[in-house]
Amino acid sequence: xxxxxxxxxxxxxxxxxxxxxxxxxxxxxxxxxxxxxxxxxxxxxxxxxxxxxxxxxxxxxxxxxxxxxxxxxxxxxxxxxxxxxxxxxxxxxxxxxxxxxxxxxxxxxxxxxxxxxxxxxxxxxxxxxxxxxxxxxxxxxxxxxxxxxxxxxxxxxxxxxxxxxx
Amino acid sequence: xxxxxxxxxxxxxxxxxxxxxxxxxxxxxxxxxxxxxxxxxxxxxxxxxxxxxxxxxxxxxxxxxxxxxxxxxxxxxxxxxxxxxxxxxxxxxxxxxxxxxxxxxxxxxxxxxxxxxxxxxxxxxxxxxxxxxxxxxxxxxxxxxxxxxxxxxxxxxxxxxxxxxxxxxxxxxxxxxxxxxxxxxxxxxxxxxxxxxxxxxxxxxxxxxxxxxxxxxxxxxxxxxxxxxxxxxxxxxxxxxxxxxxxxxxxxxxxxxxxxxxxxxxxxxxxxxxxxxxxxxxxxxxxxxxxxxxxxxxxxxxxxxxxxxxxxxxxxxxxxxxxxxxxxxxxxxxxxxxxxxxxxxxxxxxxxxxxxxxxxxxxxxxxxxxxxxxxxxxxxxxxxxxxxxxxxxxxxxxxxxxxxxxxxxxxxxxxxxxxxxxxxxxxxxxxxxxxxxxxxxxxxxxxxxxxxxxxxxxxxxxxxxxxxxxxxxxxxxxxxxxxxxxxxxxxxxxxxxxxxxxxxxxxxxxxxxxxxxxxxxxxxxxxxxxxxxxxxxxxxxxxxxxxxxxxxxxx
Numbered sequence: 001x002x003x004x005x006x007x008x009x010x011x012x013x014x015x016x017x018x019x020x021x022x023x024x025x026x027x028x029x030x031x032x033x034x035x036x037x038x039x040x041x042x043x044x045x046x047x048x049x050x051x052x053x054x055x056x057x058x059x060x061x062x063x064x065x066x067x068x069x070x071x072x073x074x075x076x077x078x079x080x081x082x083x084x085x086x087x088x089x090x091x092x093x094x095x096x097x098x099x100x101x102x103x104x105x106x107x108x109x110x111x112x113x114x115x116x117x118x119x120x121x122x123x124x125x126x127x128x129x130x131x132x133x134x135x136x137x138x139x140x141x142x143x144x145x146x147x148x149x150x151x152x153x154x155x156x157x158x159x160x161x162x163x164x165x166x
Numbered sequence: 167x168x169x170x171x172x173x174x175x176x177x178x179x180x181x182x183x184x185x186x187x188x189x190x191x192x193x194x195x196x197x198x199x200x201x202x203x204x205x206x207x208x209x210x211x212x213x214x215x216x217x218x219x220x221x222x223x224x225x226x227x228x229x230x231x232x233x234x235x236x237x238x239x240x241x242x243x244x245x246x247x248x249x250x251x252x253x254x255x256x257x258x259x260x261x262x263x264x265x266x267x268x269x270x271x272x273x274x275x276x277x278x279x280x281x282x283x284x285x286x287x288x289x290x291x292x293x294x295x296x297x298x299x300x301x302x303x304x305x306x307x308x309x310x311x312x313x314x315x316x317x318x319x320x321x322x323x324x325x326x327x328x329x330x331x332x333x334x335x336x337x338x339x340x341x342x343x344x345x346x347x348x349x350x351x352x353x354x355x356x357x358x359x360x361x362x363x364x365x366x367x368x369x370x371x372x373x374x375x376x377x378x379x380x381x382x383x384x385x386x387x388x389x390x391x392x393x394x395x396x397x398x399x400x401x402x403x404x405x406x407x408x409x410x411x412x413x414x415x416x417x418x419x420x421x422x423x424x425x426x427x428x429x430x431x432x433x434x435x436x437x438x439x440x441x442x443x444x445x446x447x448x449x450x451x452x453x454x455x456x457x458x459x460x461x462x463x464x465x466x467x468x469x470x471x472x473x474x475x476x477x478x479x480x481x482x483x484x485x486x487x488x489x490x491x492x493x494x495x496x497x498x499x500x501x502x503x504x505x506x507x508x509x510x511x512x513x514x515x516x517x518x519x520x521x522x523x524x525x526x527x528x529x530x531x532x533x534x535x536x537x538x539x540x541x542x543x544x545x546x547x548x549x550x551x552x553x554x555x556x557x558x559x560x561x562x563x564x565x566x567x568x569x570x571x572x573x574x575x576x577x578x579x580x581x582x583x584x585x586x587x588x589x590x591x592x593x594x595x596x597x598x599x600x601x602x603x604x605x606x607x608x609x610x611x612x613x614x615x616x617x618x619x620x621x622x623x624x625x626x627x628x629x630x631x632x633x634x635x636x637x638x639x640x641x642x643x644x645x646x647x648x649x650x651x652x653x654x655x656x657x658x659x660x661x662x663x664x665x666x667x668x669x670x671x672x673x674x675x676x677x678x679x680x681x682x683x684x685x686x687x688x689x690x691x692x693x694x695x696x697x698x699x700x701x702x703x704x705x706x707x708x709x710x711x712x713x714x715x716x717x718x719x720x721x
Contacts, residue, residue, distance in 0.1 A: 019289060026290045056472060063469035069294045069314060 003032065003129065004058040005077035005084060007154055008047040009163045011070040012038070019068055020047060029053070029061045032129070033086070033151030040165035044072065050129060050152050075162045077154045079128070084154045088125040088132045093143040095119075102142055109135050120145065128152075171301045171332040172201035175265065176209060178308040183343050184236050186210045186589045188223040190247075192240025194267025194280060197332040212589065212619060214582065215611040217244050221251020222582025222609075223589075225260050229569045230543055230587035232382075234315050238265040242280030245326075246287065250576055253291040255322040257573025258403060259376060261315040262322035263308075264292075270330040271299055284326050293321030301334035309344065316346045319467040320380055348381060349466065349484040354491055360462055360479050361495035363436055369459075369504045370396045371434035373419055373448065376403030376572070377441015377465060377485045379565040384408070386489035387440060394499045397508055399427040401442050402556055402572040403565075410560035416508075420448035422553045422705050426511035428715035432457045433507075439463045441485040444474040445573065446711065454714050464488050516707045516720050522676065525699050527551070527628060529676055531558035534598060534626060537683050541595025543587050545569040547580040547605030550634035553705045555600045567595075578608030581625065585612060588621040596687060599625040603655070604633040610662065616692035617667040624686045625694045627659060630701040638704050642719070652701075659696040668692035 010016050017036050024031050032050040039046050051061055058076070066074045077084065088111075092102055099121065103113055106123045115122035125135055129152055136147070156162055169177065175198055179187065187209060191199045202211050214220040217239040224235030235255075239248050245266040255262045269278040285297050294314050296307045304327070311323040364370060378387055378400075384407045391398050391414045399419035400407060408415040416427040431437060437459040442448065444463075449455035452474055461477040463470070464485050471480040481488050518528045531554050535542075540562045546552040548571055561568055569587060571579040584599040606627055616623050628634070636651040660670035668691045671682035679697055686693035708719045 015285065018286065022286075022289045056476075059472055060469065063471075067467070067469050 002052070004051050004053070005079065005082065005152065005154055006049040006051065006058070006062055006065065007075045007077050007162045008049065008065055009072045009074075010045050010047055011072060012043050012045040013070055016045065016070045017047070019070065020049075020065060023064055023068065024061070027060065027064060029057065035151035035153050037153060039163055044163060046163060048151060048153050073163070077156070081160070082154050082156050084128045084152050085126055086129050086132055086150055086152045088127070088135070088149040089147070090123045090136070090139060090144060091146040092121045092123070092139070093119055093145050094121045098142065102139075105138065109138065111135065167338055168335055169338040170197070170201075170335045171304050171327065172197040173204070174301070174304050174336070174338050175308065175327070175332070176201045176205040177338060177340065178305050179236065180205070180208055181341060181343055182309070182312045183233070184209070186212060186227065187236045187238055188212045188214055188220040188227070188586060189238030190214060190217050190220055190240070190244060192244045192267065192280070194241030194244065194269065194329055195238060195332070197329065198238065198265070198267065198327070210589070212585070212615070214585065214615045217247030218251050218578065219582040219585065219609060219612040219615060221248045221264065222254065222579050223586030224262050224264070225251060225255045226545060226569050226583025226586030227589055228255075228260050228262055228586075229583070230566055230593050231590040232566065234261040234263055234312060235586065236263050236265070239267075240280065241266060241268045241284075242282050245282055245284040249287060249291065250578070251582070252288055252322045252324065254571050254574045254576045254579055256291045256293070258571065259320045259380060260322065261320040263311050263315050264322060264324040266324060266326045267332065268297070268326050268328045271328045272330070274328065284324065288324050291322075292324050295324040295326065297326040297328070298331050299328070301331050301336045304331060305338060309341065313344060313346060318349065348487060350487045351483055354481045354483055354488055356479060357481060357488070357492055358495060360481065361492060363460055363462065363479065364394060364438065365497045365499070367436035368501070369433065369435040370394065370438065370501065371430050371436070371459070372396050372398035372438045372440060373400070373431060373442055374398060374404050374407065374440040375401040375442025378404050378407050381441065381466070381484045381486040383441070383486035383489055384564060386486055386493065388412075389493055390489060390496060393493070394496050395501050395505070396438070397430060397505070399423055399431065401445070401448050402570060404442070405556050405559075405570070406561035406563070406565035406568045409562040418556055421450060421709055421711070422557065422707065424515045425707055425715065425718050425720065426508055426515050428709065428718065429511045430508050431455070432715045434459045437461045439477075440489070441465060443470045446474070449475050450709055451712050451714050514720070518706070525674065525676055525679060525697050527554040527699055527703055528558045530626070530628070530679060530697060530699070531555055532560075533676060533680055534600070534683065535560050537680065537687065538596050538598055543567045543569065543593050543595060543597045545580045545583040545587060545597070545599050547601040547609070548575045548577045549602045549605055550638065550703065550705050551600050551602045551628035554628070577605040580605065581609040581612040581623070584623045585615055585619075585621060588623060597621070597623050599623055601625055601627055602634060603627055603629040603631060603657070607655070607657070613663055613666040613668055613692055620690065621692060622689045623692045624683070624689075625692070627694060627696045628699055629659070629696050630699045630703060631655065632701045634701070634703065635705070637701065641702070641704070643710070659694050663692065663694040666692075668694065670694045670696065672696045674698045
């Protein structure tokens, strides 16, 4: 089981997200996250799908997604050739004793304290999904109150583009 | 010119070359039916008994004629009644456009009377679907729907039209009919390599499926088979592509395919799949299917490659065009040793025994075939009779003469399909509906449609008074515990069809059947022939799901 990333460039129509999520459910594709966003073109949206599974399952996800008439193009995103980012928010219950420790672990991992109150602390991290997983694991010994993370979004490194805005 | 949405629909249907529509009216489509009234000289609307019948009729019309079938239903239950018909067409890649009415746009999402979210419901069983929110988008959306249904891998497309959209008025700009030519390419990557693999094969075998039928590639398949001396089996969807008795025609493959064909597929060194999707009824064991063979897959749909079976070589394209580009590279060959081996396996093929005292299914099918002539079009329902039909009908006029629900396996498909086929302009011979008593109880209501439109469809009921295929499985795998497969129905089919306005016969011997069938062929109204067969007749041979040719049940 390895993590795969698929970037789909789609027509910005009502229902396109429903079609893709329906397809994933119909064919039992294992989805870790799915992110939809606008692009510089008003008629085009961009969907990033993160999935765990073998190469054959990913190939099916790719070709079945590509078959949807509203999907303009699909690109498997190679993690080595792509900048992949997710946003993580963690809220901890803190005491005067551990506040400094939590803060310093967060900061040494390039996370930020974005809300600091009497008994709670909110940490934000932007990183690739694997780094985020590791950071969450690192923070588990502390009293986690709430956690949320976005899906991944991805852009190719260098001159390659998945969807050119020009 | 300024037209309302309903007239725009009628105009676009005409643009697309549609002259026959199958449907059922209702509140959500009243505007549209008012337009059909106006266009009735040019658009022939066929009203069925049930929307499911309309969907199957559009499907049968499409399969028999090669044109896109059109059906229409009202919102809510009308739309949901299309669902089984859409799924049937989707699984078998049948080009179809379904029109549904819906409540007005201002009521959408408010659980209005007869409102359903048909777009959501049909998302996984249509190639695509549209809800038209503005009348200005209607004409182009419909054109897109027709194009989608009949390009690439064919399939059903649904267009949902809210009631205010079918009433609203806008400028309609006529457009010439759109041709949807087959996909043709100059070349296909990897084709030389595939030709080399075929040319050097010692034990080549071909499996072909519905793609051959849909791209009309029967001649190309025949050429490949003959030139390279490659025996070939086919899926249910490709029944009739090769004529009965033709050289290298090995019959059906898979669960109820002949022993020799399945044995050959498991022991070949190169397996060439042309336009079939390696379904679980053919590739029964997805890990072992094809044995150690190098597998070549030719298909129009890239997502079929590697979906069920790992393949060594693949070409994506319209199979007719791919084969036309491949054939010049194929060398004439003879595989004497391989053919000799296959002949040896053939001695173990199952051959049912004749019996004059009762109606044996294979004799019944043969009699139908003999008497109906080569031009007959057959439709089936689903179950034992369906497989007997596929095994024993001697089709000679191509696959469009055999209409059956292969992928979805829809009991109740046959009568609707027969009605649809009856309206095909080029459907010349008799239309014969082969059914079982189980399946027929699902759709016999369409007899009223056949009567209304004067369609002399002959329904041959393989009546074993049980759900034969269910019973067969219960016999073999469930210790003869016949749970809910023996309903003890006492339906008098002769009375029922007489009640509908047709003619019925009850027969218990083959001689009686032949007499009744001869009269049926002369009938101007629908005929049902109730044929009593033994409830323990089985479809043989049979390989259980997950098995290989070594697991074949022959008696």
